[in-house]
Amino acid sequence: xxxxxxxxxxxxxxxxxxxxxxxxxxxxxxxxxxxxxxxxxxxxxxxxxxxxxxxxxxxxxxxxxxxxxxxxxxxxxxxxxxxxxxxxxxxxxxxxxxxxxxxxxxxxxxxxxxxxxxxxxxxxxxxxxxxxxxxxxxxxxxxxxxxxxxxxxxxxxxxxxxxxxxxxxxxxxxxxxxxxxxxxxxxxxxxxxxxxxxxxxxxxxxxxxxxxxxxxxxxxxxxxxxxxxxxxxxxxxxxxxxxxxxxxxxxxxxxxxxxxxxxxxxxxxxxxxxxxxxxxxxxxxxxxxxxxxxxxxxxxxxxxxxxxxxxxxxxxxxxxxxxxxxxxxxxxxxxxxxxxxxxxxxxxxxxxxxxxxxxxxxxxxxxxxxxxxxxxxxxxxxxxxxxxxxxxxxxxxxxxxxxxxxxxxxxxxxxxxxxxxxxxxxxxxxxxxxxxxxxxxxxxxxxxxxxxxxxxxxxxxxxxxxxxxxxxxxxxxxxxxxxxxxxxxxxxxxxxxxxxxxxxxxxxxx
Ligand code: KIV
Ligand code: ZN
Numbered sequence: 326x327x328x329x330x331x332x333x334x335x336x337x338x339x340x341x342x343x344x345x346x347x348x349x350x351x352x353x354x355x356x357x358x359x360x361x362x363x364x365x366x367x368x369x370x371x372x373x374x375x376x377x378x379x380x381x382x383x384x385x386x387x388x389x390x391x392x393x394x395x396x397x398x399x400x401x402x403x404x405x406x407x408x409x410x411x412x413x414x415x416x417x418x419x420x421x422x423x424x425x426x427x428x429x430x431x432x433x434x435x436x437x438x439x440x441x442x443x444x445x446x447x448x449x450x451x452x453x454x455x456x457x458x459x460x461x462x463x464x465x466x467x468x469x470x471x472x473x474x475x476x477x478x479x480x481x482x483x484x485x486x487x488x489x490x491x492x493x494x495x496x497x498x499x500x501x502x503x504x505x506x507x508x509x510x511x512x513x514x515x516x517x518x519x520x521x522x523x524x525x526x527x528x529x530x531x532x533x534x535x536x537x538x539x540x541x542x543x544x545x546x547x548x549x550x551x552x553x554x555x556x557x558x559x560x561x562x563x564x565x566x567x568x569x570x571x572x573x574x575x576x577x578x579x580x581x582x583x584x585x586x587x588x589x590x591x592x593x594x595x596x597x598x599x600x601x602x603x604x605x606x607x608x609x610x611x612x613x614x615x616x617x618x619x620x621x622x623x624x625x626x627x628x629x630x631x632x633x634x635x636x637x638x639x640x641x642x643x644x645x646x647x648x649x650x651x652x653x654x655x656x657x658x659x660x661x662x663x664x665x666x667x668x669x670x671x672x673x674x675x676x677x678x679x680x681x682x683x684x685x686x687x688x689x690x691x692x693x694x695x696x697x698x699x700x701x702x703x704x705x706x707x708x709x710x711x712x713x714x715x716x717x718x719x720x721x722x723x724x725x726x727x728x729x730x731x732x733x734x735x736x737x738x739x740x741x742x743x744x745x746x747x748x749x750x751x752x753x754x755x756x757x758x759x760x761x762x763x764x765x766x767x768x769x770x771x772x773x774x775x776x777x778x779x780x781x782x783x784x785x786x787x788x789x790x791x792x793x794x795x796x797x798x799x800x801x802x803x804x805x806x807x808x809x810x811x812x813x814x815x816x817x818x819x820x821x822x823x824x825x826x827x828x829x830x831x832x833x834x835x
Pocket of ligand 1: 467468
């Protein structure tokens, strides 16, 4: 493989992805996702925005210290104190990187109130400062695709002269079309002195549904780094999806002869994990990792598939780590079978953790004849998200509902180790439960989203409930899974409140 064939994968799930309102991940979840990204062969992990909060700083610095292979990168504005903080966070990594940016388009230039010349000077000073601290410096002209060509060339040249070794060209508002995405990189390579010494990257948002196409087009224009996120998570309509570019480069290597180092068999597990921890479920018809991406329902398709899989399949499910047999487990399955199944699904649990999950698995298998992969994944993540150390816990719940009202919920919560109970009337059982929670633990947080997702088919399916809440600009998403949707709703609400308590502690004045 020559340098020219190689495309670097820069994952920003933990920075741009996590910036998406409601996608907030806990510290441990961020460490876990970073470990999975490193394991699957991502070249650069953008782990956060260290100046943004103490939590972000801690996450970036722990990820930098723990990551074995990937470069770990932090984001910073074109401000000295941001860059210093970023360096503090990444400096213990095997191969740290500082990513600094400033908005160069007319729309963005107005914000720092700098003239065009002053901005060029700022770019020179901040990139030089970053490069004096760190050998790997990436610079981004934010909203590059709406920046005047001449000015874009001038700023890129300045950043290269000041020591940037990667220049990222963001399509911040997802405005560009594929031909333009290729042209802009080609134009920069042709016009900017020193462009042949650095790597151009592409960072595309999906507002017009063109993020993946734009990223791939940029590669044909000469870019050699793609910024992307798992499941395309990201602000508004999201970012380029990592799994899409990786599989597109693999399946259509005939016309795009470029390679990544990603082990594609790890895609499915990381996609599921990111969906769980972010609370953003993957749409069923999402390319590569959607539930239906490999499902062939129609008779004609099934017939063709039985004769030869490539009649309708351009890639095999196992290429992305979907086990061919969704081995069903039941109440007679033992602990060893559970351990092995969970290992296949990407979970290597310790003995104690396995013991707890096994107890819950048995309880689920008693209620549900067949336990599928997705059931197990919901169960493990529920075990991880709802901890016995949480301040608020659901003790018991009884509801009355049906055609004859009123719908009521009798709920008992343990709050700080003390049991409290309350009976509430609501407009339906879930509303009654939420009113009971509100009465037992009064709070000002607003419910932004309540979402129910059936984990598998069948009326005995587990439901995963997501509850997104907002309090003074802080957004958290709680989750829980149970075969009883109302119980899952109560636990998801309580999970969101527990997360909110953690966020309140983190931002409380000293
Ligand atoms: O979309 C964007 O412009 C960004 C930059 C900070 C790279 O995320
Ligand atoms: Zn972005």
